[in-house]
Amino acid sequence: MSLSFTPDELRFRDEVREFIAARLSPEMRRATSLSVSFFSDPDLVAPWQAALNERGWVAPGWPAEHGGPGWTATQRWIFESECSRAGAPQLSPMGIKMVGPVLIRFGTPAQKNFYLPRILSGEDRWCQGYSEPGSGSDLASLKTRAVRDGDHYVVSGTKIWTTHAHFANRMFALVRTSDEPRQQDGISFLLIDMDSPGITIRPILMISGDHDVNQVFFDDVRVPVGNLVGEQGRGWTYGKYLLEFERGGGVNSPKLRAALEKVRNLAGSDLSHRAIAYPEIAMRLSEIELDLQTLEFAELQVLSALQRGENPGPVSSLLKLRASEIHQAISRVGVDVVGQNLMVEERRRPLAALNEELLVSPEVLSVVPRHLNGRANTIFGGSSEIQRDIIAKQVLGL
Amino acid sequence: MDLAQSEAQQMLRHSIERYVTEHYDQQRRRQAAQDPGGFKRANWQAFADLGWLGLPFAEDVGGVGGGSVEVAILMEEFGRGLATEPFLGTVLLAGALIAKCGTPEQQAELLQPVIEGHTLLSFAHYETDARAGLSTVRTAALRSGSGWMLQGHKTNVLDGGSADSHVVSARLPDAEGGGIALFVMPKDAVGLTLRDAPRLGGGRVADLTFDHVVLASDARLGSSADEMTAIEAAIDRAIAAIGAEAAGLMRSMFEATLEYTKVRKQFGRPLSANQVIRHRLVDMYVQCEEAKAMASRAALMIDAEDVAIERSLVASGAKVKIGRCARNVAEQAIQLHGAMGVTDELDLGIYFKRLLVFEAMFGSVEYHLRRHVELLARSRPE
Numbered sequence: 001m002s003l004s005f006t007p008d009e010l011r012f013r014d015e016v017r018e019f020i021a022a023r024l025s026p027e028m029r030r031a032t033s034l035s036v037s038f039f040s041d042p043d044l045v046a047p048w049q050a051a052l053n054e055r056g057w058v059a060p061g062w063p064a065e066h067g068g069p070g071w072t073a074t075q076r077w078i079f080e081s082e083c084s085r086a087g088a089p090q091l092s093p094m095g096i097k098m099v100g101p102v103l104i105r106f107g108t109p110a111q112k113n114f115y116l117p118r119i120l121s122g123e124d125r126w127c128q129g130y131s132e133p134g135s136g137s138d139l140a141s142l143k144t145r146a147v148r149d150g151d152h153y154v155v156s157g158t159k160i161w162t163t164h165a166h167f168a169n170r171m172f173a174l175v176r177t178s179d180e181p182r183q184q185d186g187i188s189f190l191l192i193d194m195d196s197p198g199i200t201i202r203p204i205l206m207i208s209g210d211h212d213v214n215q216v217f218f219d220d221v222r223v224p225v226g227n228l229v230g231e232q233g234r235g236w237t238y239g240k241y242l243l244e245f246e247r248g249g250g251v252n253s254p255k256l257r258a259a260l261e262k263v264r265n266l267a268g269s270d271l272s273h274r275a276i277a278y279p280e281i282a283m284r285l286s287e288i289e290l291d292l293q294t295l296e297f298a299e300l301q302v303l304s305a306l307q308r309g310e311n312p313g314p315v316s317s318l319l320k321l322r323a324s325e326i327h328q329a330i331s332r333v334g335v336d337v338v339g340q341n342l343m344v345e346e347r348r349r350p351l352a353a354l355n356e357e358l359l360v361s362p363e364v365l366s367v368v369p370r371h372l373n374g375r376a377n378t379i380f381g382g383s384s385e386i387q388r389d390i391i392a393k394q395v396l397g398l
Numbered sequence: 399m400d401l402a403q404s405e406a407q408q409m410l411r412h413s414i415e416r417y418v419t420e421h422y423d424q425q426r427r428r429q430a431a432q433d434p435g436g437f438k439r440a441n442w443q444a445f446a447d448l449g450w451l452g453l454p455f456a457e458d459v460g461g462v463g464g465g466s467v468e469v470a471i472l473m474e475e476f477g478r479g480l481a482t483e484p485f486l487g488t489v490l491l492a493g494a495l496i497a498k499c500g501t502p503e504q505q506a507e508l509l510q511p512v513i514e515g516h517t518l519l520s521f522a523h524y525e526t527d528a529r530a531g532l533s534t535v536r537t538a539a540l541r542s543g544s545g546w547m548l549q550g551h552k553t554n555v556l557d558g559g560s561a562d563s564h565v566v567s568a569r570l571p572d573a574e575g576g577g578i579a580l581f582v583m584p585k586d587a588v589g590l591t592l593r594d595a596p597r598l599g600g601g602r603v604a605d606l607t608f609d610h611v612v613l614a615s616d617a618r619l620g621s622s623a624d625e626m627t628a629i630e631a632a633i634d635r636a637i638a639a640i641g642a643e644a645a646g647l648m649r650s651m652f653e654a655t656l657e658y659t660k661v662r663k664q665f666g667r668p669l670s671a672n673q674v675i676r677h678r679l680v681d682m683y684v685q686c687e688e689a690k691a692m693a694s695r696a697a698l699m700i701d702a703e704d705v706a707i708e709r710s711l712v713a714s715g716a717k718v719k720i721g722r723c724a725r726n727v728a729e730q731a732i733q734l735h736g737a738m739g740v741t742d743e744l745d746l747g748i749y750f751k752r753l754l755v756f757e758a759m760f761g762s763v764e765y766h767l768r769r770h771v772e773l774l775a776r777s778r779p780e
């Protein structure tokens with residue numbers, strides 16, 4: 001067992017650092033550091049994705065034949081760490097980490113040829129249509145229907161909590177194509193063009209005031225049969241495959257480390273009147289640091305297993321559970337760091353664009369919305385309660 | 399011993415409950431947020447007409463002569479209704495300080511219009527480099543002719559933007575002992591700049607800058623060499639009051655969650671049918687009851703305790719205990735609502751934000767835990 005990087009890996013790390021130094025502008029860093037939502041604003045992401053795409057670095061997890069860089073798991077970890085450390089915007093995971101891998105595994109050659117390059121270039125922006133008003137944790141109960149009519153499916157129903165539907169031109173959706181006794185068997189995986197007639201988007205504001213999620217209505221929307229992924233009625237399997245990527249994928253710790261560093265810097269600065277001088281703040285930060293080191297090592301263990309060709313198994317639930325809790329602990333200690341200055345509520349976005357003199361600095365203003373938005377970490381992508389159920393069933397055999 | 403509320407207190411509770419039920423709902427709340435100051439003047443006038451603005455003041459200045467128990471009854475209901483009227487800043491902080499430190503003439507002149515609902519006040523005390531410590535006051539009061547000149551900066555002033563006058567703390571020159579004095583500064587004083595912003599969860603919060611603000615000699619409240627003791631007492635009482643408000647906020651969040659988990663079905667049954675959810679609801683319930691008990695205890699004892707240490711122990715203790723309960727109830731309420739819980743469509747988020755403000759206001763839970771430890775050591779000498 002060894003934790004140290006090989007000379008090749010160190011050379012790779014330097015290459016990544018050089019690239020970031022050359023292509024990530026201070027403006028992009030500042031805008032990213034002041035962004036408070038889960039996913040970075042698409043306007044902020046686009047130039048960074050373009051730079052990565054030139055270099056072939058957009059999709060670290062994809063095989064080389066589909067445009068991935070062909071990295072080892074360690075290289076991927078190094079890359080993610082360096083990007084987070086430098087404060088680069090997060091590329092939207094929905095194309096790269098979610099629908100991309102599903103298409104690579106289950107898509108037709110035509111689907112791969114058409115969609116994959118457009119994900120890499122950023123030309124297509126994807127959203128995820130799983131949840132419905134009546135189907136959250138119990139996703140298999142979903143009701144949105146897709147009825148076959150010639151060479152089209154006619155889709156009707158509604159999806160909710162659709163992140164960035166208002167920016168997306170495509171949606172991957174789970175829809176009901178038949179009523180099987182086992183609900184999961186009647187579900188199909190469909191790619192929907194968001195410009196199709198019959199789609200309406202209703203914005204939903206978060207308690208922070210941010211507009212990230214939406215409700216999407218389908219009123220007899222015609223979707224070509226060629227947009228079905230895999231077999232009709234097997235969508236549940238593909239969807240679960242995707243969820244494992246959404247949850248695990250293995251690497252949350254670099255992002256969390258960057259978030260923790262941000263709070264630590266705030267705590268050490270005049271903006272918080274050096275909150276770190278207070279033992280309760282310093283102790284919280286150290287406790288979180290230890291939780292994070294633990295998560296980091298667990299993630300590295302999974303990466304190492306993947307690299308040896310092993311299957312990580314249901315550990316992705318454990319990683320999701322802890323990562324989301326650590327994320328919340330970080331944003332929570334941020335709130336304690338700013339103290340009474342949390343009282344100012346600022347709902348204008350992006351914070352980086354607010355140039356006039358504010359009652360408190362944008363760094364301080366970003367803390368509360370980040371905390372409020374962060375409450376969703378233990379809810380989406382399978383809530384903590386559901387993750388515990390999965391671990392109870394699949395790991396403990398209960 | 400008798401911990402039952404008196405008949406008068408019960409009547410007060412019923413009337414405030416009724417008022418809140420009739421006048422506060424989501425739509426009206428959203429409208430009020432658009433009004434200058436972020437609250438409805440009509441409510442404020444109604445509070446005056448119902449005698450609530452005079453509750454804690456002595457009868458000889460036109461008040462009702464009530465105490466912290468009555469204040470707690472009001473505050474709990476204000477919490478439940480998410481009221482944004484500036485009762486805390488005007489009555490419980492600035493008003494209380496005038497009542498405590500002002501001369502009889504100042505009291506008569508300043509408190510009557512407050513009680514009648516004609517003027518609003520704010521208490522401008524905290525400064526940028528004071529995390530919670532009350533004594534970090536750098537704003538300076540210098541002699542200027544027969545009066546005073548104030549120079550400095552105040553922050554986190556509750557509803558400062560709607561105040562007609564501010565009660566401002568400032569440090570006296572060394573020649574006069576270097577203690578903290580209190581001044582009443584009209585909102586249109588020359589050299590006063592006020593900037594305000596919406597406050598998390600409702601109401602507003604302001605920053606005040608004093609650039610050679612000249613005040614007449616009678617602007618100083620009383621003449622004590624140091625008003626720190628009075629400020630500390632007012633803030634201790636305010637902490638007891640916001641503890642009651644927090645108990646009301648928590649209660650509303652809990653009830654909404656209980657209702658939601660009974661109605662929301664997943665996997666073919668209500669969420670509340672899951673044992674893990676039931677136990678969590680029970681814990682939330684226990685914490686709501688604890689918070690309420692602690693708030694009632696604080697309300698009863700904060701007036702009775704003349705000794706500063708005892709009074710501060712009560713306040714800090716309430717802040718710690720209620721703060722700990724509040725955090726868990728608030729976070730669980732959001733969690734159990736799932737994605738609905740993190741949206742602006744329910745009021746849940748406003749309750750959540752208010753409880754964040756409660757935790758931070760007048761010093762964090764940890765600050766008060768430390769204060770409690772120190773006070774306890776002092777109150778029990780070896």
Ligand SMILES: Cc1cc2nc3c(=O)[nH]c(=O)nc-3n(C[C@H](O)[C@H](O)[C@H](O)COP(=O)(O)OP(=O)(O)OC[C@H]3O[C@@H](n4cnc5c(N)ncnc54)[C@H](O)[C@@H]3O)c2cc1C
Binds near residue numbers: 733738740
């Ligand atoms: C910010 C955000 C972004 C999102 N983005 C997307 C998106 O892009 N696309 C998409 O499809 N969905 C998205 N979601 C939806 C998300 O996947 C769901 O919120 C999640 O699956 C939970 O469903 P629910 O909100 O309906 O909660 P519910 O299922 O109603 O659950 C409410 C609470 O009860 C608990 N609970 C439920 N069942 C049980 C049980 N059997 N035992 C114990 N506890 C239980 C839950 O854990 C939760 O705490 C997003 C959600 C959020 C908050």
